[in-house]
Amino acid sequence: MKRDSRLSITLHALLHMAERETITSEELAACLSTNPVVVRRTMAGLREAGLVRSEKGHGGGWSLVRDLATISLSDVHAALGEPPVFAIGNRTEAPGCVVEQAVNAAMDGALRDAEALLMQRLERISLADLSNDFQRRMAIRRQQMKEQNHGG
Amino acid sequence: MKRDSRLSITLHALLHMAERETITSEELAACLSTNPVVVRRTMAGLREAGLVRSEKGHGGGWSLVRDLATISLSDVHAALGEPPVFAIGNRTEAPGCVVEQAVNAAMDGALRDAEALLMQRLERISLADLSNDFQRRMAIRRQQMKEQNHGG
DNA sequence: GTTTCATGTAACTCAATGTGTTACGTGATA
DNA sequence: TATCACGTAACACATTGAGTTACATGAAAC
Numbered sequence: 001m002k003r004d005s006r007l008s009i010t011l012h013a014l015l016h017m018a019e020r021e022t023i024t025s026e027e028l029a030a031c032l033s034t035n036p037v038v039v040r041r042t043m044a045g046l047r048e049a050g051l052v053r054s055e056k057g058h059g060g061g062w063s064l065v066r067d068l069a070t071i072s073l074s075d076v077h078a079a080l081g082e083p084p085v086f087a088i089g090n091r092t093e094a095p096g097c098v099v100e101q102a103v104n105a106a107m108d109g110a111l112r113d114a115e116a117l118l119m120q121r122l123e124r125i126s127l128a129d130l131s132n133d134f135q136r137r138m139a140i141r142r143q144q145m146k147e148q149n150h151g152g
Numbered sequence: 153m154k155r156d157s158r159l160s161i162t163l164h165a166l167l168h169m170a171e172r173e174t175i176t177s178e179e180l181a182a183c184l185s186t187n188p189v190v191v192r193r194t195m196a197g198l199r200e201a202g203l204v205r206s207e208k209g210h211g212g213g214w215s216l217v218r219d220l221a222t223i224s225l226s227d228v229h230a231a232l233g234e235p236p237v238f239a240i241g242n243r244t245e246a247p248g249c250v251v252e253q254a255v256n257a258a259m260d261g262a263l264r265d266a267e268a269l270l271m272q273r274l275e276r277i278s279l280a281d282l283s284n285d286f287q288r289r290m291a292i293r294r295q296q297m298k299e300q301n302h303g304g
Numbered sequence: 305g306t307t308t309c310a311t312g313t314a315a316c317t318c319a320a321t322g323t324g325t326t327a328c329g330t331g332a333t334a
Numbered sequence: 335t336a337t338c339a340c341g342t343a344a345c346a347c348a349t350t351g352a353g354t355t356a357c358a359t360g361a362a363a364c
Contacts, residue, residue: 035353
């Protein structure tokens with residue numbers, strides 16, 4: 001099954017957005033190695049959810065509305081329309097076959113718990129957390145570059 | 153994304169299989185409202201994993217090799233080739249962009265934990281558990297039928 | 305006012321993949 | 335030898351995320 005990477009794409013875009021006052025779809029697409037239309041299409045939900053804003057014309061582009069710390073990964077997932085999390089699932093929702101009912105009950109229970117855990121995790125991670133991790137990684141990378149230069 | 157219901161289908165088939173000495177793909181397909189070829193194709197992995205056996209010719213069909221209690225749902229998932237659990241995921245596995253690395257790390261962490269929980273749940277449910285639940289549901293249904301008959 | 309820039313959106317294509325179906329080969333039993 | 339049942343290849347189909355093109359809308363610059 002093909003992977004849905006919209007959440008991943010969107011988080012990536014939001015962090016790049018946070019680094020600048022405003023940024024165009026074209027620039028974001030370059031950062032993400034994708035197409036400007038894909039960016040606009042994906043961000044549409046975030047605009048409706050009030051997480052970001054978009055301006056047309058000269059000097060236009062995308063900008064964050066809320067602070068990074070107030071946006072959780074689950075907020076972003078919700079803004080995207082809560083796309084399905086699982087690739088696996090039951091074949092029939094309300095089967096007449098009692099055997100299938102038993103199968104569905106077990107599967108639903110396990111999937112429900114796993115999804116609850118995942119959502120809990122996504123709720124507890126904010127964009128600020130991601131940004132901090134990004135800064136930390138950048139510092140490490142700078143340090144490595146420096147050592148490499150001294151060595152050469 | 154389209155749902156992968158092979159685990160659900162297979163569990164359903166296994167429980168029907170447990171009710172009889174042997175059962176043909178045709179009969180299973182009728183139980184599952186699908187096609188005999190789909191049954192054979194899906195069960196191929198289970199045969200290779202030694203969970204079931206198949207016989208050709210007159211009186212042939214599928215039969216269970218191991219006891220229901222010794223087969224967990226995660227065994228079945230593994231026999232199917234461990235199809236991907238999540239519909240969502242990262243866009244790039246090993247991105248050069250540090251921003252994307254931070255995004256991936258967070259997503260991977262959350263997904264890994266959720267998958268671990270799901271697998272733990274699937275490990276702890278055996279086919280015997282499902283069968284017991286099935287029997288319980290059948291008893292309830294029989295009781296309901298009885299009450300309905302007395303009432304009418 | 306016209307030009308330029310940037311978003312908004314529809315429409316089409318492409319790729320991946322689970323599922324359904326047909327067709328034919330293999331092997332076992334009656 | 336005929337029949338039954340599995341094994342498998344090959345193809346069709348539907349869904350869906352992603353990429354792309356085309357065009358309309360609106361805002362700023364000139």
